[in-house]
Amino acid sequence: MWDISSPTQELPEQEVPHQTRPNLGSGTPASLIATDVSAWFGSRKVLQRCSLRMEARQVTALIGPSGCGKSTFLRILNRMHEVIRVAKVAGSVELDGVDIYGRDLSVTQVRMRIGMVFQKPNPFPAMSIAENVLAGLKLSGTRASDKESLVEECLTRAGLWTEVKDRLNEGGMSLSGGQQQRLCIARSLAVRPQVLLMDEPCSALDPISTRVVEETIQAIADDVTIVIVTHNMQQAQRVSQECAFFLVEDQRSPGRIVESGPTAKLFSDPDDDRTLAYVTGRFG
Amino acid sequence: MSFVGGVTGSVAPSPGIGIAPHDDVPIRPADHPTFGDRVFRLACVAAASVALLIIASTVIFLVNKSRPALAKTGIWHFFTGSVWNKAGNDFAVFGLLLGTLIIGLIALVVAVPFAVGMALFVNEYAPPRVGRALTGVIDLLAAVPSLLFGMWGFFAFKAHVLPVSRWLSDHLVALPFFRLSKTVGSPNFTGSSLIAGLLVGVMIIPIITSVSRDVMARVPREQCEGALALGGSRWAMIRDVILPYGKSGIVGATMLGFGRALGETVAVAIVLQGVRFQVNTHILEQGAGSIAANIFTKFGEASPIELSALVASGLALMFLTFAVGLAARRVVARTTRF
């Protein structure tokens, strides 16, 4: 039977400087509840009534073979799906009980509370490292009282401070791939999101950078709810507590959530045969 | 074995418990455009409308201005006759139209081989750095002012075309347009359509080159390499893969160049030293004219009615170039269908 993966290794104590946190968003980790989410691109349906509960302060992993709609589902969670003209969505997504597609929250507010880190690192080339970290504030028109300490704090939480503290004014593109991705994480953290969505954040990185990013995820999981899409089953086992398995029947069907539950259970004794087949590597 | 989402307890309750089932129909997310968004959008729409404004005013004002002349001479006569009688208020531009087209065609004959050759050279033959430098050279050629082309054309280029004209008129009498109108007296080879056409040809090489180059660079590398892998030489690959692929793009580029050639004003005016408006198909000798050059040279001392006629001819030129340009863009767009 499937082995329960070894517990994640002990992390060195991350030193968070004890500064006053500027008052942006609410910053407290929140839960996301997706109910009967369906999605279309034009007339093609890509997601079929997906429901999932992503608890606060937890890491929920979305796994499944490519093309099943995991990334689409993720983008629906922070209203990035609708950026594409022909995209449509049905169902509801509630952030601590408030429907993000409703009238109470504007789309920019939603995105400030539910942040996103992308598959390919995308720091802003026209800005320096420090400016990149603060970009979220500038872009949302928020003021920060103590910019320097915010930069230091976010870079520390992202595990990048020691490497860049002497070159904060250099361009954002001068870092390696793994460093750029951590910069993007720091940038997302600066707006104090309640949830952080991560779309295969390590798939474009080398193994060493991957490890550092995973350590970062585990370090920040206490302060922000994380939902991560990953192709890498071992990574899902390493970082997540809850897991959802997506699948499509064939190329033309929409994707659906086949099974979801505690990660340990999904990988050792899942309820569904197809989940078992996937986690044991019989298809992928 | 159930398969619709949500089996274990930690998943959201299935529809029917507390949450009303929806009909799986897309929702329209609430949209709150901010003040900043609205102002921004307004500014952009206003800017984009300037283009519309320009076109509209062109049509309105110029059509209006050309009415007196067209009324005086009658539209039919204006476009089919060839006369420019200031005193009698009689203007007709057929000869000019023909002259414009002739100059444009000669320009094409010269420009296309060179431009396509350059495009191939930059894309396939030149080493990358030479290719980049050459692209810069071509762009620089495009930036040279038309006036300078005219001056160079008159003082340097023309002198070398004259012997060519002489040779052509002596040896290629078989072709009707190379014949001369008079058989006695020494023919005057200056100020001819040939010179103007050759000069304009040099001027439109850059635009044909850059569009052709763009199109031919889009050939999928797999097809090119497939030809080489079959044992084809580089020329064979160009002839059998690249040129067929880029064919419509090159045609489109040619038409774009033609459109540019039709509108060329100052260079033609300088090199022709005076615009003739009769129908003249003897391209080797003096007596050429183009609509643009005519407007340019007659503008300074035009009477009101004459000015109206000039505007009318300009309007005709504009419609002509628009039509050519439109067709050109359609043809170029066809290559992207691959």
Add this chain to the structure above:
Amino acid sequence: MEVASFVSVEAAIPDMDRPRDIRSTTREVITEYVTAAVVALYTVILLRMVLDWHGLFGSILIFLLVFLTVHYALVRQSTTKELATDRLTTTLIWSVGIIVVAILVWIFGFTALKGFKKFSWSFLTEDSRTASPLHDGGGVSQAIVGSLEQVGVAALVSVPISILTAVYLHELQGRLARPIRFIVEGLAGLPSIVAGLLIFTIWPKFAGVHAAAALGILMLPTVTRTSEEILRTVPDSLREAALALGAPQWRVVLRVVLPTAKSGLLTAAILGIARAIGETAPVLLTAFDTSIMNKNPFDGPQASLPTYAWANVRVPNQLQNDRAWSAALLLLMIVLVLFVLARAIGARGAKRLQGR
């Protein structure tokens, strides 16, 4: 099919780790070219002497024909028809490249030669008040000022409009995007003289700003089109990152897209200016020309470098023609400087997008 005969002699005893030299030309190939060239040269010289020819173009043509034929025959001795044709086209296309470069060099060289004569500090700083067809003296300062003012105003107004239009087309993609793009493309083909006619018809007085309006109309389509292409090169991932941080769209454009595209847009603007500064026809119709300094673009005819050159080159007077050439040389130098500047800025911007 035979193996390509381009293996260099030096690679006969290769080091284990040294890359093999497979591209350099052999002695045979060079011999073929030189032989053909020499034969062609002799033929041309012979023909010129015997037939008493003087034409430059004719000589070049004959040279090329003989050169290509002889070269082809030589190559055909040792290779197949396919390869020989390949070489023939290679040579032909190289010739095309050389000819075009030669033409550019000819134009620049001729202008420099002719324009050098009257080029001086006073030429640049005095106006033409004292100049006459018979006496030397005076300069083009009024034309310089006029050109700068006209092009400056044109750029000041039309570049922002162009960039905003490009933003509308690419970032907002509004409902009118397709018709407006169509119109902008159409305006690109507008003959410059028609732009001048339009402005003159609307405001039949001569003034510098009218020339600026005509130039602005001419700049708009090209700067818009280039700007839109530049915006297209800004990766979508940046827009998404900004949106995901909670930015409204106008901030995404203003704070991320435009700064990232900064150097490209600047290049587009400079190239638009370089084109506008050389325009003669529309400026003549709207600002006409004058020999005295007119710093006020709103009132009265204003000179410009192209119209000055035109006025002085159309008369059969050596002195005035010389002045025209100097003005033309100045114009060319300005265009060249702008061009080089644009390329430098563009290159630096492209490098920044990749990462320093």
